[in-house]
Each structure stands twice: as structure tokens, then as C-alpha cells.
Amino acid sequence: MPIETFTKDGRRRYRWTYERVIEGRRVRKTKVIPAGFSAADADKLGRKWDAETYAVAAGIKRPTVTIGECVRLHFSDKGQGWKDLSSRSQVMEKYAPEYESQDAMEGLHEWSVQFTGYLRSSVDRDGKPKKPLADKSISNILGYIRAAIKYAKKKGKVQHDETGQMVIPAFENERHVYEKRRTMLQIAKASPYREVRAAIRVAFYSGMRMSEILRAKVTPKGYDLGTTKNGRPRIVPIHPKIAATARHVRFTIKPYQLKDQWVLARKRAGYPNLRFHDLRHSAASEMINAGVDLYTVGGVLGHKTPASTRRYAHLVTDKLAEAVNKIGKGE
Incomplete structure (x- = not known):
């Protein structure tokens, strides 16, 4: 048997x-x-x-390359360079039984539909309760698998890239929360720690992410965030409102400490649901409302593609109307 x-x-x-x-x-x-x-x-x-x-x-059929093999190859070759290696490893190990033996070149459409259904389900294969995943998490997992198969194709492990057959859930990932300077200052004042207050102000006046704020180097040209993937240096100009902060505050606080203190400060100030990242969105909103074009805003925020900046396009409605009204006035 x-x-x-x-x-x-x-x-x-x-x-x-x-x-x-x-x-x-x-x-x-x-x-x-x-x-x-x-x-x-x-x-x-x-x-x-x-x-x-x-x-x-017997030579009747080509050898099957499984998704499991592709994932292991991807992790082995590229894993050490991933910032999320630990969390990604845990997720992929947890759901390995669901993709391990699946052919990486055939049946991906049907398999991805079934896999998505299982991840959304509130019971496991044994009928025991489990936590259903949101579409964003499901999309991330399928994205990991798609990347692994594509990498296996690049390395010659699989003959064809059939990941286009995969059905990956779409989800609304945009969050439109834009706060004013007053809100930012209220939260900053609610923290007793100098570095926390400084980080909050820098986030609002620069649009930098938390991780960028903590690693940025202050130079005469601005905040130096090092060289980007395209080989170009990224410099964020220093707003006059935080010039003194840039000169005198050196961040030694750990990311988890800043996150914890941010949560406490926002609660004290009366904004329990505001995220630190919303300060970045607020910076973009302030620039656009001041007449700065989307291309420039994207440059300040360090967006790799215009698509990332288009999330703020709805903020320029008044500017678009002003542009349309100018049609024909040059004659």
C-alpha cells in the first residue's frame, strides 16, 4: 500500500x-x-x-516542480536580505501543508481559489476553530508564493511563469487621515520624552517614516537617508520649524520604545486611533494644499513610482478646477 x-x-x-x-x-x-x-x-x-x-x-510527463520547492529556493538564496525574514518564515511554515505539494506550473488558478477559501475560513481541516485571515494578509501570503515561483523561473527551476493564473484578493489599502499642525503639537506635548516629542514634529514637517527618522543623518543639505535602490542619494530638506531639533536632538530611542510612547501620547491627547504613519500622510496633505504638485510631493516622500503618490490625487480637486478654468484664456 x-x-x-x-x-x-x-x-x-x-x-x-x-x-x-x-x-x-x-x-x-x-x-x-x-x-x-x-x-x-x-x-x-x-x-x-x-x-x-x-x-x-517513464519520460511521459515533465518533472513536477512544487511551490514548496520554489519557496525553499527563494528563502535559501534571498532570505537573508529580507527585513521581514522572521515573520515571513513563520507565516510560510504555518501554511506549508497547503502549498507544499502544489504544482508550480499547473492548476494555480484552482489552487489559489481553494487556498484563499481556506484562509478565509473559521475552521481548519479538522473542523477545529481557527482565526480567519483578512484579504490583506491573504494577498501578502499569495504575493510571497508568487515571488518564489517567479524567482524559480529566473533561476531555471521552472519552465514557465504561470503566476498570472493565480487569483489574489484585492483589498482597500488606502487610509485617508490628514491631521493639522495643532493635532500634531497636542500629541507631542502629551509626551514627557524629548526624543518622542522631536520624532513627532519631524514626522509632520518632513513626511519621513518612523524608521527613516531614527536612522536619518543630519547634513547641511538636509536629512540624509542614504542611497536608494536606483543608486541615487535621498535627501529630505529640513523645515525651518524643526531646524533646531535637527541640530540638537540625536535619536537613541528604539523603534519599539517610540511606538509605545506614541500610543501613550496619542491617548493622552485624545486621539486613540491615530497612527504615527498618519503624520506622513498629513505632511503630504499640507504640501498639496499649499500648491505643491504631486510629482514633487512624491519626491519628498521618497515614492518609487507615481502610483504611490496618486493616493493623494483627490486632494488636488480645487487645483484641477482652477486649471480647467484657464482653458481658452490665453487667446
């Missing part, structure tokens, strides 16, 4: 084993059946794997 039973973490699991001599060559393979499969389902899947293994060994 190709299917055998074993126990893992106190739960019954099934293992598929294939061993046969095909055209004078011994072929032996083994795989663990995904959790939650019944004996009948495991046997059905095992028979499918039997047929595929024979077809490949």
Missing part, C-alpha cells in the same frame, strides 16, 4: 510512499499527506501521485 498511517503531535497523519523499478531504474519517493485528509482522500491523492511519478520516470 502506498499510504501508511503515523502519529504526529498526537494527531493521525498519512504518508505516501512510492517504490518501483521503472525501465531498469529504482524510483523511490515519499511525502506527508496534508493534515486534515481522511483515509479515503489520502488514498485518492496517493494514487494520483503514483500516476504522476510513473509518468515522469
Whole structure:
């Protein structure tokens, strides 16, 4: 029998084993059946794997490259350069049984639909309660898988990139919260820590992210954020309102400490739901309302593409009307 039973973490699991001599060559393979499969389902899947293994060994069908193989290759070659390696590893390991044996070149449409349905479900394969994932999280996971398959194609591991077949949930990722200077100052004053107050003010007057504020170097030209991926230096000019802060405050606070103190300060000031990142959006809003064009705003914020800046396009409605009213007045 190709299917055998074993126990893992106190739960019954099934293992598929294939061993046969095909055209004078011994072929032996083994795989663990995904959790939650019944004996009948495991046997059905095992028979499918039997047929595929024979077809490949006999030269009837190309070798199957699984998503699991693509993911491991991607992590092995590129993982050390990812800032989110730890969190990404945990997520991919958790859901590995759902993608491990899936063909990376065939059936991606059907598989992605089923995978999305499972991630949205409130029960696992054993019928036990689990936390359903939001579409944003599902999109991230499928994005990791798509990137792994594309990388495997680049390395010659897979023959064709069929990730276009994948159905990835769309989600509304934009948050339109724009606060005024008064709000920012109220929150800053609510913190007893100098570095926290300084970081809040710098965020509003520069549009920099929290991580950028903590690592930026002050130079005569402005905040130096180093060299971007396209090889160009990124400099954020220093607003006169924070010139003294730039000269006298050196950030030694840790990111998690700043986040914790921000939460306390916003609650004290009466803005319990405001995010630190909203100060960046507020900076963009202030620039646009002052007549700065979207291209320049994108440059200040360090956007890689115009698409990132277009989220603020609705703020320039008045400017568009003013532009339209000028049509024909030059004659």
C-alpha cells in the first residue's frame, strides 16, 4: 500500500510512499499527506501521485516542480536580505501543508481559489476553530508564493511563469487621515520624552517614516537617508520649524520604545486611533494644499513610482478646477 498511517503531535497523519523499478531504474519517493485528509482522500491523492511519478520516470510527463520547492529556493538564496525574514518564515511554515505539494506550473488558478477559501475560513481541516485571515494578509501570503515561483523561473527551476493564473484578493489599502499642525503639537506635548516629542514634529514637517527618522543623518543639505535602490542619494530638506531639533536632538530611542510612547501620547491627547504613519500622510496633505504638485510631493516622500503618490490625487480637486478654468484664456 502506498499510504501508511503515523502519529504526529498526537494527531493521525498519512504518508505516501512510492517504490518501483521503472525501465531498469529504482524510483523511490515519499511525502506527508496534508493534515486534515481522511483515509479515503489520502488514498485518492496517493494514487494520483503514483500516476504522476510513473509518468515522469517513464519520460511521459515533465518533472513536477512544487511551490514548496520554489519557496525553499527563494528563502535559501534571498532570505537573508529580507527585513521581514522572521515573520515571513513563520507565516510560510504555518501554511506549508497547503502549498507544499502544489504544482508550480499547473492548476494555480484552482489552487489559489481553494487556498484563499481556506484562509478565509473559521475552521481548519479538522473542523477545529481557527482565526480567519483578512484579504490583506491573504494577498501578502499569495504575493510571497508568487515571488518564489517567479524567482524559480529566473533561476531555471521552472519552465514557465504561470503566476498570472493565480487569483489574489484585492483589498482597500488606502487610509485617508490628514491631521493639522495643532493635532500634531497636542500629541507631542502629551509626551514627557524629548526624543518622542522631536520624532513627532519631524514626522509632520518632513513626511519621513518612523524608521527613516531614527536612522536619518543630519547634513547641511538636509536629512540624509542614504542611497536608494536606483543608486541615487535621498535627501529630505529640513523645515525651518524643526531646524533646531535637527541640530540638537540625536535619536537613541528604539523603534519599539517610540511606538509605545506614541500610543501613550496619542491617548493622552485624545486621539486613540491615530497612527504615527498618519503624520506622513498629513505632511503630504499640507504640501498639496499649499500648491505643491504631486510629482514633487512624491519626491519628498521618497515614492518609487507615481502610483504611490496618486493616493493623494483627490486632494488636488480645487487645483484641477482652477486649471480647467484657464482653458481658452490665453487667446
